[in-house]
Amino acid sequence: xxxxxxxxxxxxxxxxxxxxxxxxxxxxxxxxxxxxxxxxxxxxxxxxxxxxxxxxxxxxxxxxxxxxxxxxxxxxxxxxxxxxxxxxxxxxxxxxxxxxxxxxxxxxxxxxxxxxxxxxxxxxxxxxxxxxxxxxxxxxxxxxxx
Amino acid sequence: xxxxxxxxxxxxxxxxxxxxxxxxxxxxxxxxxxxxxxxxxxxxxxxxxxxxxxxxxxxxxxxxxxxxxxxxxxxxxxxxxxxxxxxxxxxxxxxxxxxxxxxxxxxxxxxxxxxxxxxxxxxxxxxxxxxxxxxxxxxxxxxxxxxxxxxxxxxxxxxxxxxxxxxxxxxxxxxxxxxxxxxxxxxxxxxxxxxxxxxxxxxxxxxxxxxxxxxxxxxxxxxxxxxxxxxxxxxxxxxxxxxxxxxxxxxxxxxxxxxxxx
Numbered sequence: 405x406x407x408x409x410x411x412x413x414x415x416x417x418x419x420x421x422x423x424x425x426x427x428x429x430x431x432x433x434x435x436x437x438x439x440x441x442x443x444x445x446x447x448x449x450x451x452x453x454x455x456x457x458x459x460x461x462x463x464x465x466x467x468x469x470x471x472x473x474x475x476x477x478x479x480x481x482x483x484x485x486x487x488x489x490x491x492x493x494x495x496x497x498x499x500x501x502x503x504x505x506x507x508x509x510x511x512x513x514x515x516x517x518x519x520x521x522x523x524x525x526x527x528x529x530x531x532x533x534x535x536x537x538x539x540x541x542x543x544x545x546x547x548x549x550x
Numbered sequence: 551x552x553x554x555x556x557x558x559x560x561x562x563x564x565x566x567x568x569x570x571x572x573x574x575x576x577x578x579x580x581x582x583x584x585x586x587x588x589x590x591x592x593x594x595x596x597x598x599x600x601x602x603x604x605x606x607x608x609x610x611x612x613x614x615x616x617x618x619x620x621x622x623x624x625x626x627x628x629x630x631x632x633x634x635x636x637x638x639x640x641x642x643x644x645x646x647x648x649x650x651x652x653x654x655x656x657x658x659x660x661x662x663x664x665x666x667x668x669x670x671x672x673x674x675x676x677x678x679x680x681x682x683x684x685x686x687x688x689x690x691x692x693x694x695x696x697x698x699x700x701x702x703x704x705x706x707x708x709x710x711x712x713x714x715x716x717x718x719x720x721x722x723x724x725x726x727x728x729x730x731x732x733x734x735x736x737x738x739x740x741x742x743x744x745x746x747x748x749x750x751x752x753x754x755x756x757x758x759x760x761x762x763x764x765x766x767x768x769x770x771x772x773x774x775x776x777x778x779x780x781x782x783x784x785x786x787x788x789x790x791x792x793x794x795x796x797x798x799x800x801x802x803x804x805x806x807x808x809x810x811x812x
Contacts, residue, residue, distance in 0.1 A: 454592070454684075457691040458585030471572070471580040473587050475746050477597035478739060496568070502745075504572035526785040527597070529745035531572065531580050545586075549593055 433489040433542035434461050440487030441544040444517045448483045453548035460545045464495075464536035471500075471533050472545060478527045486534050486545045487517040493541035494518075500531040516541075582749055585695060588714050591636040591721035592687050594740065598725060599640070601736045606641040608731075609724040610634070613649070614809045616656040622764045625701075625709035626808045628657045629716025632694045635674075637724055639686045647678035647686060654693065661709070663700035670696060708761045711753040715770070716808060718746060722777070723801035730798045733791040741789060741797060744782035747774055766808065773804040 430438065438459060445455050460472050476482060486497045497518045499507045507530075510521035524530065534545055581587075598604055611634070618624045631654050638646035651674040658667045670693045677686045694717065698710040722741070729737045751774050754767075761767055780797040783789060789797070 454596075454687065456586075456590065456593075457688065457695055458583075460581065460583050460586045471576060473577075473580040473582050473745065473749075475587060475589050475743055477589065477593055479597045479600045479736075480593060498568050500572050500577075502577070504574065504577055506568065506570050506572075527740050527742045528785065531577060533569075533572070535568075547586075549596060 430461075431542070433463075434544065436489035437461060437487055437542045437544035440489070440491075440517055441485050441546045444487055444512075444519055445483065445485040445546045445548050448485075448519075448521075448548045451550070453481070453483055453550045455548045456546065458546075461543065463540065463542045464534070465540045466536060466538065469533055469535035471531050474530050474532060474547065476524045476527065476530050476549075478524050480549050481521065481523045482547055482549050483519055483521040484532050484545065484547045485517070485519040486543055488536075488541035488543050490539065490541050491516050492539070493536075494538045495541065495543055496535045496537060497545075498533045498535075500533060501526075502529045502531075504531075584698070584710060584714055584753075587749060588718070588746065590691050590694070591633045591717055592691065594721055594725055595636055595640050597740050598728070598737060601734065601740075602732065604640075604728045604732070606637045606724070606728075607643060607646075609637055609727050610641075610646065611805075613653065616653050616660075618657075618660070620764055620766065621661060621706070621709060622712050622761055622767050623808065624657050624661055625706075625712035626716035626766070628654065628661075628697060629694075629713040629718070630720035630805065630808065631657065632690060632697075632713075633717045633720035633724070635690045635693075636687070636721070639683055639690065642681065642683055644678045644681060648675050651675055651678070658697060658700075661701070661706070662704065663697060667693065667696055667700065708757045711750070711757065712767075715750050715754070715774075718750065719777075719801055719804050719808070722781075723798065723805050726794055726798035726801055730791065730794045733794065735788045738789045738791075738794050741781055741794065742783055742785070744778065747778035747781060750774060751778065769807065770804075773800070773807070776800050777804070 449455055484497055486495050488495050493516050495518050497520045499509050499520050501507055507522060512519040534543060614627060631650055635650045638650055651671050655671040674689050677689060697713060701709045754771055777800050
């Protein structure tokens with residue numbers, strides 16, 4: 405039943421005309437995802453985290469995931485925050501080290517937003533995996549550090 | 551157990567399973583986005599501030615020329631100046647921030663991208679006068695992103711790589727200079743960043759043919775190759791003070807090449 409619902413949503417999404425783009429070249433869905441991610445990431449600034457002025461956006465189909473490389477510094481604390489444009493479309497986030505090992509992170513999840521917080525032991529490359537367990541969705545990934 | 555439960559499940563259900571490990575082939579295909587994958591100088595300085603109390607003024611350099619004619623050289627030095635701006639903000643040096651802000655605007659003008667950046671320059675000056683250091687860090691990062699955006703808009707995309715490169719190498723010069731003179735193993739381990747240099751070299755190799763004909767750009771890869779070896783040590787290894795001095799010498803050599811008036 406759920407599978408049928410997911411597929412129906414995907415077919416409907418694919419049948420729709422492209423969403424209107426705003427002046428900055430972002431679609432309405434990207435703007436909504438960006439705003440939701442900033443809303444979540446902004447909460448960490450209350451704890452002294454600085455929001456990085458950069459993001460990674462895209463669209464994930466059901467079951468798809470994307471891996472994004474980041475380069476981090478030992479001793480800093482990081483929060484990676486992701487949100488989808490659709491408040492009913494869940495999203496998952498995980499962090500891996502440079503050997504591909506899943507790291508234990510401080511998790512946060514609500515309806516269509518998720519975050520992973522951690523402090524790396526070593527400086528170097530890490531990988532953030534964003535996965536879509538639900539309907540096709542536009543997402544926005546941001547991070548903050550202190 | 552999780553796999554059994556998913557037998558016969560739709561494809562999207564696979565995303566619910568979090569892999570415990572990712573193969574090297576997956577890591578090799580990870581997205582590398584300039585404004586996300588390349589850390590800002592501010593992130594490195596924040597890490598260093600946690601293990602010591604660096605005197606950033608000691609890492610200032612003499613003002614650089616601002617009358618270059620080669621666009622790649624201007625882009626490289628623009629990146630370097632933005633890194634200088636971070637140092638001045640960390641040192642909470644209002645006058646130095648304003649001086650550097652003016653140099654950034656001068657170089658931006660010669661690239662024809664000043665209109666978008668001038669507003670930002672005025673903000674930098676105002677925030678520096680009011681000692682708003684936290685806001686200034688955000689302004690510098692926004693300035694760097696706006697410079698890159700303006701370059702994209704005027705079809706100078708290749709120059710954005712050079713801005714990132716100039717910023718990273720100047721940041722590395724300053725930080726390695728501090729650590730070389732105030733050595734602790736913990737600080738030295740912060741210099742490990744193999745993927746950043748690999749990414750910069752990869753982007754450099756992908757620059758258009760016309761940019762590669764620039765004499766300065768031609769020589770960059772050999773410098774970066776040397777530096778890559780120095781910052782690619784294993785996580786179990788700690789660079790010695792001598793190693794850090796060598797890295798600092800290599801970064802200084804490259805910065806001198808970049809700033810030398812042609």
